[in-house]
Amino acid sequence: MLQHLIFFPVLLPLLAGIFLLLPPLQGYARRQRVAVFLVNALLLVSAVLLLQQSLQHEPQMYMMGDWQAPFGIALVNDKLAAIMLLLSAVLGFAVHLYACAGDDQRGPFFHPLFMFQLMGINGAFLTGDIFNLFVFFEILLIASYSLLIHGGGKQRTQAAVHYVLLNLVGSAFFLFGLGVIYATFGTLNMADMAYKAAQLNSEDIALAKAGGLLLLVVFGLKAALLPLHFWLPRTYANTSTPVAALFAIMTKVGIYSLWRVHTAVFGEHGGELANIAVGWLWPLALATLVAGIIALLASQTLKMLAANLVVVSAGSLLLTIALNTPQATAAGLYYLIHSTLMSAALFLIAGLVQEQRGQAQDRFVRSRPVNQPALLGGLFFIAALALVGMPPLSGFVGKILLLQAAGDGSDAAWIWPPILISGLAALIIFSRAGTTLFWRAQGVSQNQVVAHPLQITAIILLLLTSPAMVIWGGALTDLSLSAAYELHQQPLPVIPANMAVPEVLP
Known part of the structure; x- marks a missing residue:
């Protein structure tokens, strides 16, 4: 069973999504909620087991149908993939809890679409083949198209x-x-490509660079790289609350793909193809971060603030890819986990504020108070501290790691100012948002809406990950550094886990 465990994060949501569309689950909200809850719990368990396997063994490849590598459909489990799978499982579990308070019933097919979305995300993290990365991209995008309009509305x-x-x-x-x-x-298997990158004929180099840069454009669009990021703030701010929180990981799929292709394949061992994206990433990542800071200060709603923070985090992570060192990748991985979970928590808090402020929703205008100012204000305060980067929460550790990864040379002169200014900008806008939403209230509330226990539980679960990342920070940073070195070194032999006689790639 354990040799087939690699496929579980794809198989479980796939089967769940199909069965949720069929009787006796279709049309029964309670049954669907229980079914998805159980699947999410199994995804958490399988992600933990895969992480444990990655710590005990070298990266393992699972060949679908026992087709020989590099021609078959390959799923690969290593430390980086296992970390991302665990992140996806934690986020999916918390977001689904929040949705079960009633958001899931504001439109049809929420639960099967949620499962297909997780299937696409998990598949993108596990695939060892660029074509299948495209396939999983399409799966998660098709599901996201429908989830975006869940609940309807012109905007x-x-x-x-x-x-x-x-x-x-x-x-x-x-x-x-x-x-x-x-x-x-002659192949799309990433391990095989990494092996062949330094051996290409000179006449193929220019064509290979063109293909690599085309993929940079695609992954840049997914990762919200300027000027391809303008779709993100409006999209995230206008969709339903649990969907926006789940989408906090979507840009990270683009970041992960850049790591897999432009660090492992077109990285330092790529011969003439080495680091072909670095020259483009430096100015564009800096510009993305600056644009995110400006948009952050101009935010007029709490959801728009959270969406612009996603852009800021994307710019910061893209800088770690431009640095192209194991230390920078490790820092980026830690910061990616923090920013994904805390941004998702802020989206969920914004949803509660919208529901309790009536017509003012989450806009930064003076309005009637929320019904639970102490509860929501406390949750908002913790999320704000984490996202600004204040001690003792994980945002502080993440930004320290980013600054340390820049070193003491010329790179630091370019990276330190925008990283520090982004923290200052976040502090300013959070101060404005908090005082407007919770202190400058007038009159009395006209509705009796209060947060559902499942909603509060989901938010607390996400917020607790921040101090947990500090308490176990040593182990997590060591794991991130180990995953980074595994990614940056020349391709390791990858063992097909499901073959009776293991085949080793060259």
Whole structure:
């Protein structure tokens, strides 16, 4: 059973999504909630077991149907993939808890779409083949198209149209890039590509660079790299609360793909193809971070603030890819976990504020008070401290690691100012948001809406991960550094876990 465990994070949500569309689950909210809760719990268990396997063994490849590598459909479990799977499982578990308070019933098919979304995300983290990365991208994007308009509304529909059009263009570029890369490498298996990158003929180098840069455009669109990020704030701010929180991990799928392709394949061992994206990433990552800071200060709603924080975190993470060192990747991985969970928590808090402030919703205007000012204000305060980067929470540790990764040379002169200024900008806008939403209230509330226990539980679960990342910070930073070195070194032999006689890649 354990040799097939690699496939569970894809298989479980796939089967769940299918059965949720069939009787006796279809149309029964309680049954669907229980079923998805159990699947999410199993995903958590499988992610923990896969992480344990990655710590005990070298990276393992699972070949679907026992087709020989590098031609078959390959799933790979290593430390980086296992960490991302655990992050996805924790986020999915908490967001689904929140949705079970009633958001899941504001539109049809929420639960099967939620499962298909997790299937696409988990598949993207596990795949060892760039074509199958495209396939899983399409699965998660198709599910996200429908989740975006969950509950309906003109603004959600408009945002979804922009999101769909941009991602269809991105998918076309992805296919062009795959065609160019297959023509030059003769394979789309990432381990095989990393082995062949330094051995390409000189006449194929230019074509391989073109294919690699096409993929940079595609992954940059997913990761909210400027100027491809303008779809994100409006899309995230206008969708339903649990969907926005789940989407906090979507840009991280783009970051992860950049690590897999432009660090492992086109990285320092790539010969003439080494670091082809670094020259582009430096200015664009800095510009993304600066644009995110400006948009952050201009935020007019709490959800828009959270969405712009996602852009800021994307710019910070892209800088770690531009630095292209194991230390920078390790710092980026720690910061990625922190920013994903805390941004999701802020989206969920914004949803509660929207429900309790009536027509003012989460806009930064003087209005009637929320019904639970102490509770919501306390949750908001903890999330704000973490996202600003104040001690003793994980945001402080994450930013310290980012600054340390920049070193003492010229890189530090470019990275330290925007990272520190982003923290200051976040402090300013959170101060404004907190005083407006919780202190400058007038009159009395006109509704009796209060937070559901499941909603509070979900938010507390996410917020507790921040001090946990500090308490076990030593172990987590060691794990991140180990995953980073595993990613940066030359491809390790990858053992197909499901073959009777293990085949070792060259």
